[in-house]
Amino acid sequence: MTNFFKNIFFLLFFLGCTTNTSVSDKMNKEKNEWELLNEIKDEKWNSEKIVAVLGRPNSILREGINNQEFWIYLDKNLNIQKWSIGISSEGKIHSVTFFPNISNRNLFNKENTKNYWGSSCLEKKEQINNKDFIDNIYYLDCGDGRKIYLNNLKEITSLLLVF
Numbered sequence: 001m002t003n004f005f006k007n008i009f010f011l012l013f014f015l016g017c018t019t020n021t022s023v024s025d026k027m028n029k030e031k032n033e034w035e036l037l038n039e040i041k042d043e044k045w046n047s048e049k050i051v052a053v054l055g056r057p058n059s060i061l062r063e064g065i066n067n068q069e070f071w072i073y074l075d076k077n078l079n080i081q082k083w084s085i086g087i088s089s090e091g092k093i094h095s096v097t098f099f100p101n102i103s104n105r106n107l108f109n110k111e112n113t114k115n116y117w118g119s120s121c122l123e124k125k126e127q128i129n130n131k132d133f134i135d136n137i138y139y140l141d142c143g144d145g146r147k148i149y150l151n152n153l154k155e156i157t158s159l160l161l162v163f
Helices: 002-018 023-030 035-040 047-054 101-109 108-115
Strands: 057-065 069-073 081-087 093-098 122-129 134-139 146-150 158-160
Touching: 035 093, 035 101, 035 108, 035 134, 035 158, 047 081, 108 146
Parallel strands: none
Antiparallel strands: 057 069, 069 081, 081 093, 093 158, 122 134, 134 146, 146 158
């Protein structure tokens, strides 16, 4: 009976060591999300490159008269949104939004913005006046289509690139 359990344990251990990791898992281990955001913008990625690096999206939202798509990628461990990639009908990327979470929050603080997006980021506040409520939106405007949205505690909630 103990040989049976040893064999099961060995089989599970062997399968655990030989499972194939996806392309996006390999990419995320080699590069952090700051570096990916910079590469997407600097190298002018297209939809094919996004699929090659991040894989197929978890869902696709279509919007507007121009039939733009937003590819939604979920964090595989937390099952919450991690990326939103705006794709034009020609397959070109027009926007990228990254949503940091618990697993990478230490990488996304205001100090690291200076390392990755320069010290020229200006803190701004926008007021939204709705008939039911008034809301303040805080963000860092880093120029060149780069914005970092903050919550009321000044923690980073999302990073936006607009092309």
